[in-house]
Amino acid sequence: MAVEFLKLFGFTEDPFASTNAADEPLIDRYFVQPPFFPSVIGDPSKPKSNVVFAPRGGGKTAQKIMIERKSEIDGGFLCVAYDKFPLDGIKQITDADAEYHITNITRLLLVAVLISLTDVHKSNVDATDRELIVDLSKQLLGGLSQSRLKDEIDSIKSLGQKTRESWRKYGGAAISLVNAVLTSYGAAAIVLPESNQKNSESTRFKFEALVALAIKIGYQSVYILVDRTDELTLTAQNADKAFAFISPVLIDLPLLETAGVGFKFFLWDQMKEPYQEGGGRPDRLLEYTLDWSVSELEKVLERRLQTYSDGQVSRFDQLLSGAPYDVHRMISYFANASPRDMVRICKKIVDEHTKSGVFSPKIDFKTVKVALASFSLERARELYGAFISDLKKVGELTFTTNFLANDVFRIGAQGARAKVQKWQSAGAVIKIGELPNKGNRPLYNYGIVDPRLALAVLSDASLEEAMDNYLVICPHCKDLRIGIKGSITCPGCQGSFEMADADSLATVCAIA
Numbered sequence: 404m405a406v407e408f409l410k411l412f413g414f415t416e417d418p419f420a421s422t423n424a425a426d427e428p429l430i431d432r433y434f435v436q437p438p439f440f441p442s443v444i445g446d447p448s449k450p451k452s453n454v455v456f457a458p459r460g461g462g463k464t465a466q467k468i469m470i471e472r473k474s475e476i477d478g479g480f481l482c483v484a485y486d487k488f489p490l491d492g493i494k495q496i497t498d499a500d501a502e503y504h505i506t507n508i509t510r511l512l513l514v515a516v517l518i519s520l521t522d523v524h525k526s527n528v529d530a531t532d533r534e535l536i537v538d539l540s541k542q543l544l545g546g547l548s549q550s551r552l553k554d555e556i557d558s559i560k561s562l563g564q565k566t567r568e569s570w571r572k573y574g575g576a577a578i579s580l581v582n583a584v585l586t587s588y589g590a591a592a593i594v595l596p597e598s599n600q601k602n603s604e605s606t607r608f609k610f611e612a613l614v615a616l617a618i619k620i621g622y623q624s625v626y627i628l629v630d631r632t633d634e635l636t637l638t639a640q641n642a643d644k645a646f647a648f649i650s651p652v653l654i655d656l657p658l659l660e661t662a663g664v665g666f667k668f669f670l671w672d673q674m675k676e677p678y679q680e681g682g683g684r685p686d687r688l689l690e691y692t693l694d695w696s697v698s699e700l701e702k703v704l705e706r707r708l709q710t711y712s713d714g715q716v717s718r719f720d721q722l723l724s725g726a727p728y729d730v731h732r733m734i735s736y737f738a739n740a741s742p743r744d745m746v747r748i749c750k751k752i753v754d755e756h757t758k759s760g761v762f763s764p765k766i767d768f769k770t771v772k773v774a775l776a777s778f779s780l781e782r783a784r785e786l787y788g789a790f791i792s793d794l795k796k797v798g799e800l801t802f803t804t805n806f807l808a809n810d811v812f813r814i815g816a817q818g819a820r821a822k823v824q825k826w827q828s829a830g831a832v833i834k835i836g837e838l839p840n841k842g843n844r845p846l847y848n849y850g851i852v853d854p855r856l857a858l859a860v861l862s863d864a865s866l867e868e869a870m871d872n873y874l875v876i877c878p879h880c881k882d883l884r885i886g887i888k889g890s891i892t893c894p895g896c897q898g899s900f901e902m903a904d905a906d907s908l909a910t911v912c913a914i915a
Contacts, residue, residue, distance in 0.1 A: 404757040405750075411764060412722060412757045413715035418707050422463040422743045423618050423781065433706035434469055435699060437462075438560065439691040439763070443667060444470055445524050447480035450624040450665030455671040459633070459692035460743030466693075467628045471560030474626065480665075481519070481622040482561040483511045486630040488648075495639055496644055501651035502606060505658070509610040514552070514561040514577075516617055520584045527620050528625075531724055533590045535612055536581070542606075547597035554579050557868040560628075589846060607658065614663045633671040642673035642828070646681060654682040673830060686787035695742065700735040701912040703742050704749070718906035719749060724765035728870075728912040736853055736883050736908060737775060744782065751778045772866045779855035780862075787831045787856060791863075792821065794831065794851070794860050800873055801850040823849055831856060834891040835884075845877070850885055852894065857885050867909065873904035 406417050421427050445451050457463045463512065467484065474482035485508055493499055506750070506849045517536070520528065547555075581881060582592040614625050629649065638645035648699045652658060652666070659666050674693065685691075695703075716722070719731040738745035755774040784791055796809050808819035826832040826849075833852045837845035851857050854874055861869060877884050879898030884891060884905070892899045 404760055404762070405753045408753065408757045408762055413712045415713060416711050418711035419753060422460070422746050422750075424462070424468055426661075429710055430465060430468060432473055433703065433710045435703045435706065437466070437691075437693055438471075439468060440469075442689070443691060444473060445665060447477075447623040447665075448627070450480070450489075450626065450661040450663065451689070452664070452666035452668075453677075453689040453691065454668040454670060455691045455693055456675045458739075458741055459673045460697065460741035461693050462742050463674070463693070464630055465742070467630050467667070467669050470626065470628060474561040476608065478561065479623045480561070480626050481512075481617050481624070482509075482559075482626045483515050484558045484560055484630065485511060486628070488556065488632075488635060489551070489846045490635070490637075493637070494815045498646045499648050499651065499656060501658075504649070504652045505606050505610055506543065509539065509613060511555055511558050512610070512613050512617070512625065512627075513539050513543055514555045516613060516620070517580050517584050518556070518559065519617070521587070521622060526586050528616075532616055532619070533585060533588055535609065535616065536584065537590070537593055539609055539613065540577070540581045540593065541596060542609075544581065547577045549576070556673075566626050569603055593744055611661055614661060618663050624663050624665060626667060628667045628669070630669040632676065633720045642678045644670060644816060646674045646677040650681055650819065652677075653678065653688075654684070656684060656687055659688060659908060671710050681829050691817075695740045697732065697735045697883075699737055700740070700742065700745055701732060704731060704735065704745055707746070722753075722766050723771070724763075724767060726768040726771065727914065728768075728909070729914055730768075730771055730912075733870075733908075733912045735910070737779070739855065739883075741855055747782075747884055748775065748778050758843070767818060775859060776862075779858035784852070786853070787826075787829055790826055790831055791859065794826070794856070795798060795862075799861065800857055801835065801848055801887055803846040803848055805846055809830075834892075835886065835894060836890055838889075848893070852885065854883060854885060856895070870909040870912070874908035875902060876908065876911055878905055896911040 409417055424430055436631075443453055443455060443621065444455075455463060455466060460876065467486075471482055471484065474480050488499070489507065493503070507713075513536075578595045582593065586592055617625050629652070632649045633642070633645040635648065638648050649668070649670075653668060659687070675692070704719065707719050708719065719734060720726060723730055734745055734748050737748060751772055752766060752774040755777070756762050756770050787794065795809065799806075804819040804823055805818060807822060808816050810815055814824070823832065831851065831853065832849045834847050835850040836848045838848050840846045851860060857873060858866070858869060861873070864873070873887065874887060875884055875886065876882070876902050877893040877896065877898060879893060880896035882893065882895045884893055886901050886902050890899055890901055
């Protein structure tokens, strides 16, 4: 029914149907380029490795896709995505060592080179190159299942339709692809072993040789796009483990500075601290942090609406009636710097309006309130599910460990600090200042950092009450902050301000 409602406004498709950039064919039409994005792409003739940190749903994969699209259009560099990690034999994080990652990446690059070689002039490939292909094929493609080969082919983003044609032409069998290349270059066909062959020679050396071959046959360079390292069962709930999983590659400077290669890492922002503590080298591997401003998110939503409505709708408020706030802007604040969450909020509102099957031509603000409350609880459970019951028991947006120990949980100070540490690691709370403690050291004052979690914790408060009293705008950096009263040190810019002196979210979202 959502589609029927949206058609009333000129939408040809549901602009909120997908929250996964990989499933959005029109993304290049509404992609908003972060200021640093040209530096991430860089110059393919002089490739450099770098790392982008962003929150989940913050647009990491969208950037990866735009680099892939550029590689397909320009054709100047060979681009492969390392975002699927075979876990056969990986029982713990330490099993994913440097050899594991380099082997996986080399296999991806081998398949990409093989497909590229199906239409390269034969004079570009000599006996040494053919020997490398035979050797690596026996080492890496033996026993490769059809589904695994399909994953490898799907990870090659530079070749577009050619990858799909290769899959159909060679019947999903690695040996068919390998022998098609070898025989076309005058070499004998081979038989792949039933399982990968062990080889005493360094895979790293062969990876470098394969990069050199890619350049020899016409590419300026090779880009390896590393994404989704925090989406495995082993890493999903723990940034330290997500870093540990990819660290053998991420802190291997000789590998990252391989001639002709640019590694582009798109990582969960919670991994930044363990990366820095674990040997990260920002002086050699440039870092970028994606932190969407509200104005940028408003622009993202505007472009998305315009794209799917053929320019007829540019503000979400055009779908509403009787709203006391600028809901387009309000949604951008409650998205909490996440384009994905912004889309999810919009979808929740439209679905709430149309769920009965009978709906009015425009959405009432009370529907927005119901949908936003529902989404906030849903998102809080997704992000902080293990801690929701405790945080609701606290019932406050700001607190000290003494308050938790003495007034809420009736536990020792050490137990209270352990709770807060877990909440901090999950990104639920952050230190927002200090409170005087007569005769003793000041007490750390902690506060909830996510506005959706704030609504879930204060479930008895109305949206209007929260926007008027608890959700305020830092006067220094203009980010959304949460508190009750008194002084707050903004965790983003470290500027201090009094709650009473800051503009409320209700004020900044008021209709002019």
